Structure formats: structure tokens, C-alpha cells
Amino acid sequence: xxxxxxxxxxxxxxxxxxxxxxxxxxxxxxxxxxxxxxxxxxxxxxxxxxxxxxxxxxxxxxxxxxxxxxxxxxxxxxxxxxxxxxxxxxxxxxxxxxxxxxxxxxxxxxxxxxxxxxxxxxxxxxxxxxxxxxxxxxxxxxxxxxxxxxxxxxxxxxxxxxxxxxxxxxxxxxxxxxx
Amino acid sequence: xxxxxxxxxxxxxxxxxxxxxxxxxxxxxxxxxxxxxxxxxxxxxxxxxxxxxxxxxxxxxxxxxxxxxxxxxxxxxxxxxxxxxxxxxxxxxxxxxxxxxxxxxxxxxxxxxxxxxxxxxxxxxxxxxxxxxxxxxxxxxxxxxxxxxxxxxxxxxxxxxxxxxxxxxxxxxxxxxxxxxxxxxxxxxxxxxxxxxxxxxxxxxxxxxxxxxxxxxxxxxxxxxxxxxxxxxxxxxxxxxxxxxxx
Numbered sequence: 001x002x003x004x005x006x007x008x009x010x011x012x013x014x015x016x017x018x019x020x021x022x023x024x025x026x027x028x029x030x031x032x033x034x035x036x037x038x039x040x041x042x043x044x045x046x047x048x049x050x051x052x053x054x055x056x057x058x059x060x061x062x063x064x065x066x067x068x069x070x071x072x073x074x075x076x077x078x079x080x081x082x083x084x085x086x087x088x089x090x091x092x093x094x095x096x097x098x099x100x101x102x103x104x105x106x107x108x109x110x111x112x113x114x115x116x117x118x119x120x121x122x123x124x125x126x127x128x129x130x131x132x133x134x135x136x137x138x139x140x141x142x143x144x145x146x147x148x149x150x151x152x153x154x155x156x157x158x159x160x161x162x163x164x165x166x167x168x169x170x171x172x173x174x175x176x177x178x179x
Numbered sequence: 180x181x182x183x184x185x186x187x188x189x190x191x192x193x194x195x196x197x198x199x200x201x202x203x204x205x206x207x208x209x210x211x212x213x214x215x216x217x218x219x220x221x222x223x224x225x226x227x228x229x230x231x232x233x234x235x236x237x238x239x240x241x242x243x244x245x246x247x248x249x250x251x252x253x254x255x256x257x258x259x260x261x262x263x264x265x266x267x268x269x270x271x272x273x274x275x276x277x278x279x280x281x282x283x284x285x286x287x288x289x290x291x292x293x294x295x296x297x298x299x300x301x302x303x304x305x306x307x308x309x310x311x312x313x314x315x316x317x318x319x320x321x322x323x324x325x326x327x328x329x330x331x332x333x334x335x336x337x338x339x340x341x342x343x344x345x346x347x348x349x350x351x352x353x354x355x356x357x358x359x360x361x362x363x364x365x366x367x368x369x370x371x372x373x374x375x376x377x378x379x380x381x382x383x384x385x386x387x388x389x390x391x392x393x394x395x396x397x398x399x400x401x402x403x404x405x406x407x408x409x410x411x412x413x414x415x416x417x418x419x420x421x422x423x424x425x426x
């Protein structure tokens with residue numbers, strides 16, 4: 001059984017992420033350093049999320065884990081926090097696991113909320129964001145925006161797999177089988 | 180732009196789905212988790228649960244409902260009714276809701292919208308507006324505020340609301356179609372997504388609403404019946420509305 005740790009740093013709807021992994025048969029553990037897969041979820045503001053990570057020492061745990069080549073999955077704000085920086089909240093330094101920065105969406109309605117196709121692949125996922133990554137590590141796009149980025153053992157997605165129905169479950173299953 | 184969204188709305192009271200005309204003669208019609216799951220299977224893009232009683236002694240049941248829905252479903256959902264401060268909203272999100280909707284409490288104290296957005300992020304804050312004759316009504320449509328709906332939507336956006344859920348009291352329950360004029364005016368005045376609500380009687384009405392808004396709230400047209408949602412989706416596809424493939 002694959003063990004999954006979800007970084008809880010006092011932000012947002014962590015419950016849905018836990019439920020989604022439990023549904024797939026993963027064992028939820030409270031050990032972000034030692035779990036087979038560690039998940040950095042996140043909604044809300046970048047500044048308070050980053051402060052929460054630092055307060056609890058999760059930032060160091062994640063950097064060590066990344067250096068050791070152990071899998072980390074970042075979701076939504078979790079992807080943006082892994083970058084060098086984000087322009088949200090007047091500029092916030094990120095974890096620096098991925099090169100690049102998160103920038104405010106400038107086209108369309110913001111927040112960008114709803115289901116949108118992700119390329120490559122034929123799946124449609126649920127998005128809810130006002131910022132998006134600009135990174136050379138992008139591996140998938142949605143309507144021209146970075147939908148996924150990966151470097152070393154870190155994979156980040158801008159969409160919410162835990163809220164993306166059957167397509168989301170397929171994605172998370174793949175993350176589990178790779179971990 | 181993301182795909183247009185269909186959002187069934189479930190009225191709940193004391194943890195059960197209820198049916199009634201504007202609070203009068205509420206009658207229990209089912210279990211919210213079961214009905215929500217039925218809608219999810221039928222292809223709902225999101226769900227809205229509206230606590231139409233929103234009494235203090237009903238809060239624990241609402242939180243239990245939210246947790247039950249989050250444990251069972253893998254689509255986003257909004258909860259509205261009785262959110263008066265950040266503490267109420269955070270409790271709902273911790274229980275598993277993705278967004279909270281505020282209406283009367285925000286009219287009485289607009290700073291509530293700013294506080295919620297600062298703490299939860301704009302993507303989690305829906306400003307619900309009930310309007311008739313272009314003016315905003317509070318207390319489930321019973322109290323005219325004298326404020327223009329367009330102007331209130333703009334203030335809500337400026338304060339950090341991430342979506343506007345616009346219900347036309349004039350159109351609500353008529354089944355003659357959404358109030359396209361009002362919806363288009365609000366959608367043109369804000370840059371956040373707008374959810375049209377009130378008046379849907381047939382698929383064509385929903386298609387029209389999705390021409391001016393980013394999502395359509397579905398209440399009496401789906402009639403607490405997931406099979407009706409599945410049929411509606413098929414009809415909308417036939418009308419050329421690009422809905423997601425939920426399989």
C-alpha cells in the first residue's frame with residue numbers, strides 16, 4: 001500500500017485531497033518526510049500559505065525531500081509555491097523547487113473557474129485560480145496556461161484532481177503508482 | 180475560457196433536502212448526499228447547497244452534510260446560508276466545501292466579502308445577489324435595498340468576491356427563461372465569472388443564459404431528479420453548448 005502524507009499548514013480544503021487518496025486505497029500518514037508520496041495542496045493566499053509552511057518547518061522538509069529525489073505532488077497553489085517566486089501579495093519568495101514564477105492571469109475572467117481540457121491528453125479538469133506558473137519546466141497546458149510542471153521528483157498541477165471527478169481519480173492513481 | 184458549467188442547486192434545512200416555494204411550506208424530499216451523488220453521476224459540473232433555514236441549531240447538521248458530501252463526491256461544491264463571518268466560512272471549508280456564498284450578511288456588512296476573500300482567497304467567495312427590477316433585495320427577496328444590482332456586483336468584485344451568483348426574482352419560478360438583460364448587464368460590468376439563476380423552463384433557456392454567463396444554476400428545471408439533468412445535458416449538447424465529458 002502506498003503511503004501518502006498531505007502537508008497541513010492551516011490552509012484550505014485538505015479534507016477533499018485526503019478523501020480522494022483514501023478512495024484509491026492509499027494509506028494516509030502524518031509523515032511528510034517519510035511517506036511514499038507527499039502532497040502540497042493549497043488554496044488561498046500565497047503569503048499566508050508560505051508563512052504557514054515556514055512556521056511548521058514544512059518548507060525545509062519539502063526541500064530535503066526534493067534533494068533526496070522523493071516524490072512530491074503540488075496542487076494549485078502548491079504548484080505556485082514550488083516556484084522561485086510569485087507576484088501575488090506584492091511578491092512572495094517560493095520554495096524554489098521549480099524554476100520560474102507565478103503571475104497574475106491577464107486574460108479572460110479572473111478567477112479562472114471551471115472545467116477545461118489539458119493538453120497533451122484528452123482529459124478535462126477543474127481549475128480555480130487567479131495566478132498561473134510561467135516556467136521552463138511546464139509539461140502540460142490548458143488554454144495556453146501552464147497546467148502541469150515537473151522537475152526532478154516534483155510534479156505540480158494547476159488544476160484540482162481531487163475535484164475533477166473520474167479524470168482526477170485517474171490522474172491521482174497514476175501519481176500513486178509512480179510513487 | 181473554461182467550459183460552461185451546469186450547477187444544480189439543492190435547498191437544505193436541518194441537514195435534509197427540502198422543497199418549498201420561497202421558504203413557505205418546506206417539505207423534506209431527500210438525502211442531500213444521495214441526491215448530490217446522483218447529480219454528480221449525471222454530469223453536474225458543480226453543486227450548490229443552500230441552507231434555507233440557516234438557524235444556529237441547524238449548523239452542526241449543515242457541517243455534517245458538508246463532510247458527507249465531501250467524502251462521497253469528487254466535484255466542487257458551494258455552501259450558502261448563514262455565513263456571517265470568517266469563522267463560519269472556515270468551518271464550512273474545513274468540513275470539505277470549496278466555496279461559500281454570502282448574500283444578506285454581505286449587504287448588511289459589505290466588509291464581510293473583503294474579510295472572506297483575504298482569508299480564504301477570492302476563488303472561495305461567491306457573492307449571491309437577488310435582484311428584481313435591477314435592484315438588490317435582501318432577506319430572501321423580501322427587503323428591497325434600493326441598491327442597483329450592477330453596482331453591488333461591481334463592489335463585490337472590488338472587495339474580492341470570485342464569482343457572482345445572480346438570481347432574478349422577476350424570472351424565478353416563471354419557467355419563461357433567465358433574465359438575460361440583467362445577467363448580461365452584470366456580466367459586462369464585472370470581470371469575475373457570473374452564474375445565472377432563476378427562470379429556466381427548458382434547455383433553450385439554459386443555452387441562452389450560457390451565452391451571457393459562465394454558468395447556470397439549475398433548480399426547478401431538474402426538479403430534484405438527476406435523470407432530468409442527464410436529459411438536459413444531452414439536449415444542450417444538441418443545441419451546440421460545449422459541455423464537459425464527465426466520463
